[in-house]
Amino acid sequence: IIGSSMGSDFQRTILWVVLAAACFMLYDNWQVYNGKPSMFGSEPVAEQTADGKSVASPDAIANQTVADAVASGVIQTSRPIEVTNDLFKLRFDENGAVITRAELLKERQEADWTEVGLIGKVLGNKAPELKNIVLFDVSPSRAYVAQTGLIGGNFPNHKTLFKYSGTQEGSKVIGEGKNKKTVATKTVVFTARTGDVAVEKSFELIEGHYGINVSHKIINNGDTQITPSVYYQLTRDDGKPDGESSMYYTYTGPAVYTNETKFKKIAFDDIEDKPDTVARENDGWIAMIQHYFVSAWADAPGAKKTEHEFYTRKLDKNLYAVGSIVRIGSIAPKSWTTTDAVLYVGPQDQTRLAQIATGLDLVVDYGWLTMLAKPIYSVLKALYDAVGNWGWAIVLLTCLVKLILYPISAAGYKSMARMKEVTPRMKALQQQYGKDKQRLQQAMMELYKKEKINPVGGCLPIVLQIPVFLALYWVLLASVELRGSEWILWVNDLAMPDSWLVLPAIMMVTMILQMLLNPAPMDPMQKKIMYIMPIVFGVMFFFFASGLVLYWLTNNVLSIAQQWYVNRQIATERARRLAAANEKEIIPERAKESKAKK
Numbered sequence: 001i002i003g004s005s006m007g008s009d010f011q012r013t014i015l016w017v018v019l020a021a022a023c024f025m026l027y028d029n030w031q032v033y034n035g036k037p038s039m040f041g042s043e044p045v046a047e048q049t050a051d052g053k054s055v056a057s058p059d060a061i062a063n064q065t066v067a068d069a070v071a072s073g074v075i076q077t078s079r080p081i082e083v084t085n086d087l088f089k090l091r092f093d094e095n096g097a098v099i100t101r102a103e104l105l106k107e108r109q110e111a112d113w114t115e116v117g118l119i120g121k122v123l124g125n126k127a128p129e130l131k132n133i134v135l136f137d138v139s140p141s142r143a144y145v146a147q148t149g150l151i152g153g154n155f156p157n158h159k160t161l162f163k164y165s166g167t168q169e170g171s172k173v174i175g176e177g178k179n180k181k182t183v184a185t186k187t188v189v190f191t192a193r194t195g196d197v198a199v200e201k202s203f204e205l206i207e208g209h210y211g212i213n214v215s216h217k218i219i220n221n222g223d224t225q226i227t228p229s230v231y232y233q234l235t236r237d238d239g240k241p242d243g244e245s246s247m248y249y250t251y252t253g254p255a256v257y258t259n260e261t262k263f264k265k266i267a268f269d270d271i272e273d274k275p276d277t278v279a280r281e282n283d284g285w286i287a288m289i290q291h292y293f294v295s296a297w298a299d300a301p302g303a304k305k306t307e308h309e310f311y312t313r314k315l316d317k318n319l320y321a322v323g324s325i326v327r328i329g330s331i332a333p334k335s336w337t338t339t340d341a342v343l344y345v346g347p348q349d350q351t352r353l354a355q356i357a358t359g360l361d362l363v364v365d366y367g368w369l370t371m372l373a374k375p376i377y378s379v380l381k382a383l384y385d386a387v388g389n390w391g392w393a394i395v396l397l398t399c400l401v402k403l404i405l406y407p408i409s410a411a412g413y414k415s416m417a418r419m420k421e422v423t424p425r426m427k428a429l430q431q432q433y434g435k436d437k438q439r440l441q442q443a444m445m446e447l448y449k450k451e452k453i454n455p456v457g458g459c460l461p462i463v464l465q466i467p468v469f470l471a472l473y474w475v476l477l478a479s480v481e482l483r484g485s486e487w488i489l490w491v492n493d494l495a496m497p498d499s500w501l502v503l504p505a506i507m508m509v510t511m512i513l514q515m516l517l518n519p520a521p522m523d524p525m526q527k528k529i530m531y532i533m534p535i536v537f538g539v540m541f542f543f544f545a546s547g548l549v550l551y552w553l554t555n556n557v558l559s560i561a562q563q564w565y566v567n568r569q570i571a572t573e574r575a576r577r578l579a580a581a582n583e584k585e586i587i588p589e590r591a592k593e594s595k596a597k598k
Contacts, residue, residue: 081164083188085205087346089132090188096158097190097201099146102136102345107293109133109242110484110493117490117499134242135295135345143319144236144288146295146343148201148214151325152228156199162190165200172206183207196222203343210346211356213300218328219336227330230339232297233323234288235315238268241290250291250477251365254322256310258284263362265289271312271320278310285357286310286322289365292480294348297324298357300340347480350377366474373471377479384481390494391487394472394547398554401468406562408464465555469548476545487550494547501542503549508538510556517563 079094084105091101111127114120120127136144149157156162168187175181184207191200197220204213220226240252254266258281266278282305287296309325331337344356353360366373379400383393425447433440476482482495490500498504511534541549 079161079164081188083167083186083205085184085186086207087210088205090203090205091136092164092188092190092203094162094164094190096147096149096160097162097192098148098158099136099203099343099345100138101134102295104133104135104293104346107133107347108484110496113493113496113499118501119499133293135290135293142237142239142242145234146297146345147233147235148216148230148341150197150199150216150218150228150230153197153226154195155197155226155228156192156194157231158233160192160194162192162201165189165191174206183209196220197226197228210344210349210352212343212345214341214343216339217336218331218338220331220333223333225330225332227328229325229327231323231325232286232341232343233321234286234295234297235319235321236288237318238320239318241293252290253288254312254320255287255289255363256284256312256322257287257357257359257362258308258310263359265365266312266322268320271314276312278312280307280309282307283358284308284310284324285360286324287360287363288322289348289363292348292478292483293346294344294353294363296344296353296356296360296363298342298344298360300342303340347483348478349480364478364480366471366478369467369471369474372467373474373478376468376471377475380475381481389487390482390485390547391491391550394494394550395554397472398551399558401465402555402558402562405464469552472551473545473548476547482547485547487546491546491550494550495545497543498546498549503546503553504538504541507541507549507553507556508534510553510560511537513560514556514563517560517567 080100081092081094083090083092087105089101089103089105090099092098093100109130109132111130114123115125115127119125136146138145147158149155149160151157166189168189170185170187171182172185173180173182186205188203188205189200190202191198193199197218199219200217202215202217204215206213214232216230218228218230234254236254238253251265251267253268254271255264256266256278257263258279260281261279264278283299285296285298287294306329307327311323311325313321313323315321326339326341328337328339342356344353344360346352348364350361350364353363366377376397380390380393380397383396383400384390387393387396429440429443429447433443476495479495483493485494486492487494490502491498515530515534541552
């Protein structure tokens with residue numbers, strides 16, 4: 001292979017990319033074969049019975065069973081209380097004093113890329129009315145709530161009827177030093193009593209914060225000591241979030257974090273197979289994850305370390321729960337105690353999440369490339385803080401990666417430049433040795449050695465770029481900070497494909513320019529493949545996030561500039577060598593002429 005295609009080092013780099021893409025596709029198919037969802041998603045398809053009649057799709061069945069679960073009283077909603085601040089429109093219910101709806105007022109749904117831009121016009125699609133993101137909700141198609149209560153005796157729980165005591169407005173000082181400021185608060189209070197035990201449950205909403213402070217004041221009015229525990233639970237159906245793109249697969253389901261086991265996702269299917277206690281620790285949190293957003297129960301800052309029991313349960317058809325039980329200790333007769341926790345309901349903002357609880361930022365799932373993706377995100381975030389635009393941050397990141405790889409890529413480009421210059425001599429060797437492949441290969445290796453050409457030098461830069469490319473893919477897919485982020489002109493969402501197809505088209509042009517700067521394949525079939533590759537890759541990039549195409553386009557532009565510069569260097573160097581060689585030949589001739597004259 002080396003002997004027959006050594007004249008096309010650039011073609012070899014393309015084959016490396018194709019190989020990586022093929023491995024990626026094979027991995028996706030393997031996931032599907034093992035019953036996992038495709039990374040590119042799929043639309044539910046109606047099945048047919050033997051008589052040809054259609055039956056309900058899996059999603060439709062899920063919707064029916066969620067409705068049944070709500071109707072059967074697993075989730076009760078009948079006495080709603082609505083409270084609004086700058087970030088939330090929350091709906092509480094006096095049945096259990098639970099949150100049954102959370103509308104995020106500053107987070108909007110996104111139009112699918114096929115509904116806008118050139119693609120939308122060609123397909124005749126119209127962008128839908130974009131509504132606010134809703135996390136918690138109870139409807140015939142969705143069951144997702146946050147619940148709390150007491151266990152260990154005849155105590156109020158999430159099925160007890162509470163009484164709404166009102167919403168108290170106030171203010172509090174948060175932050176330290178220069179960051180100290182006064183913010184508005186709203187505290188929603190509910191009370192309930194079962195036997196001799198009364199509970200006052202309060203939810204404190206803080207201006208500008210997605211973390212809700214939840215407090216339980218437990219009063220023992222009896223004559224005997226009690227030892228209750230408080231539980232914090234997230235209950236959700238196993239359906240996908242509304243508006244999820246069909247172009248990729250992202251995880252939806254519970255997660256648990258403890259000091260010992262660290263971050264652990266627990267799929268709904270795993271709960272179905274084995275509902276159980278996940279861990280017993282003195283610290284940790286639970287969460288319910290979906291693309292870009294999360295709800296989580298965590299200890300309040302400074303809370304006393306007590307035993308937590310983390311668990312998962314299947315409650316009904318397609319209805320699951322993840323929770324933690326926190327030991328409170330004994331409460332003497334005629335006395336009371338309080339417990340505090342934080343309920344986070346909002347976007348997966350890594351900075352905010354890290355402030356809520358240790359490891360909570362791990363809900364931003366970068367897949368199997370986390371070790372590389374997290375540093376790339378950190379660098380990208382630092383660049384964004386410097387320039388204030390995610391698009392330009394991606395451009396600067398590409399320049400930084402290119403600078404780090406410059407010594408390796410420069411050596412590769414020098415090899416390709418020299419390869420292009422010796423192409424005529426390689427063709428002459430082919431004609432000289434004909435079908436003697438072994439002798440031809442030996443002659444070519446001698447030529448490479450003489451001209452200081454590394455036959456695989458051009459492959460290494462592109463191979464080193466592939467992990468960065470894949471890691472950036474996950475960063476763009478999982479980081480809510482890039483959701484809806486603009487760059488320039490028509491690029492208004494770097495996390496979605498370019499609906500105007502401009503970036504992929506420009507990228508195809510740069511690939512053609514790269515092809516012209518590199519040695520052409522000597523084999524006619526390889527030559528045809530090289531001409532087709534820009535079109536194939538351009539079409540593939542139609543479906544990639546704009547930020548990813550921007551990265552590869554910037555890399556191509558820098559590569560073209562670097563290759564052009566190296567080509568000039570090699571041409572100058574060769575001209576200098578030829579001049580020196582000519583000078584050596586001219587000097588003896590002049591000496592002979594001078595001697596003859598004498």
